[in-house]
Amino acid sequence: MERIALFRRPWSPSPIGAGRRVLGRWRASSLRQIEAGLTEVKAGVGRLEDKADAQTSALLALREEIAREKGVNPEVLWPIFERRGEMRLGPDEMRRRAGEAVATILDHARQREAPSNDADTAAARDWLHAALERDALRQNRRKR
Numbered sequence: 001m002e003r004i005a006l007f008r009r010p011w012s013p014s015p016i017g018a019g020r021r022v023l024g025r026w027r028a029s030s031l032r033q034i035e036a037g038l039t040e041v042k043a044g045v046g047r048l049e050d051k052a053d054a055q056t057s058a059l060l061a062l063r064e065e066i067a068r069e070k071g072v073n074p075e076v077l078w079p080i081f082e083r084r085g086e087m088r089l090g091p092d093e094m095r096r097r098a099g100e101a102v103a104t105i106l107d108h109a110r111q112r113e114a115p116s117n118d119a120d121t122a123a124a125r126d127w128l129h130a131a132l133e134r135d136a137l138r139q140n141r142r143k144r
Helices: 015-070 074-084 091-110 118-143
Strands: none
Touching: 074 091
16 A cells, blocks of 8 residues: 655755755845844944934034124015015114014915905806816817
């Protein structure tokens, strides 16, 4: 009576099976080395990001210090005060009022405009939609 193998052996005596085992071990070893290398790279990137953040904050502090010492160039402030209608201010007065002017501009920008007439908006939207459809039809006719 012949024996039937119900389970496969964990290893194969053939040379092909031996090669597969070697390749499997090599692949596992390579993956472990790659994972270790990635961990080192991630740690290095983290250190570089920390260093860059420190340098950025140092540069910002230096810029603020220079700005306090030298002040703001009045030519930069001129358009702000011209828009407010205060064109006869001297450079020192412009520097003193710059914060107030910027705050006024920001407040104005934050205010929402009153909604327009909804019927007019709907009519304009319908007109635009119809015009776009006409243009699309013309483009399709030209392609034929």
